[in-house]
Amino acid sequence: MRGDTSRMSKAKVAPPPPGCTLDINDPQVQEAAIRIQASYRGHRSRKELREKGPPKVLQELKDVVLLEGSAAKLECRVSAFPDPFIVWSKDGKELKDGPKYRYVFEDPDFVALVVRDGVLADLGKYTVTIKNPFGQTSDSACIKVEVPAKITKGPDNMKVKKGSTVVLKAEISGEPAPDVGWLKDGEDIDEDDRVFYDIGDTNTTLTIKNAQPSDAGKYEVFLENNLGVDQSFARVDIL
Template identity: 30%
Template structure:
């Protein structure tokens, strides 16, 4: 019975004695590398427990209208898995009734259902593991809503050319009646 070859191949590089073959390089360390077949990607550093945080998707700086939702997202890798902390203008953020922080498979998000002007500022996502620390930042800009009404259900008068023309005709008719 023949076994099937493993999908991973192992290469061991060892020190050579000086003077053996002048065309060969003389490595200064012993290292073991594991490569996936068909790729040049090495997994040696990950298996050795090394892997500082790396953002595969950085924060972007959105501009949103007041009252609309916004999501700030990052994707981070590293070994051991990095711990993420969110900050707004230097203050640490936590889950509350206004801000929702979530994480799933290296994807981290900060979600605000209804943005207010006070949400504008500099947001920083800091990833930390035993191999290092890395941050990504974004400036959230909030455009104020011009249609302010104390009651969110109040009807707003929308002006268009029909409304203006009708109002003008009505006022001219009243002026006509007044002058008769």
């Protein structure tokens, strides 16, 4: 055994290939080691700081405008580690990720909600809630929907007896709320106690009391907002 140990101690070890050794006393090597250590400490410190706090909103949500039939995107920048749990809601009701609402995670710091196929009902207040094991935070913004002025159902042609009441009705939509006007034979109608019109959120009516032969003619309802105009016609005959 002793002889074997002696032979082993005398065995020569092959030197490492050229370029595979480092002189730890070399100033460049020492400087590189210091940079690596500092970088690791910085990474570890940043990681520890992220782990210790609740989520934070670094860039707030902003109100956006959604055009009818198009899509809108709400987005904010957050700080949260480990990866947070995200919930989006509209007017207090949770929204499910799916065809209408798409949850988007563009990178570890940005979260977004895409609202597709915009309609007037999408108008409202949207909130993102960000949770992790250390707490939660939230932020809100509004989607403002813009819809071109539109007459969804025009007034019907009418034949009525003299002295009766005529009511022409049109169903309307638009956001911003459109300006509404009624015309007879191309001229603005001067309202009085007998002939007048009302404008609601979704409809407008023209009332003609005690109809006279002079009230017969072609009536027009006209809508306009900053996105478009629309009009519809009806014929009134007095028997």
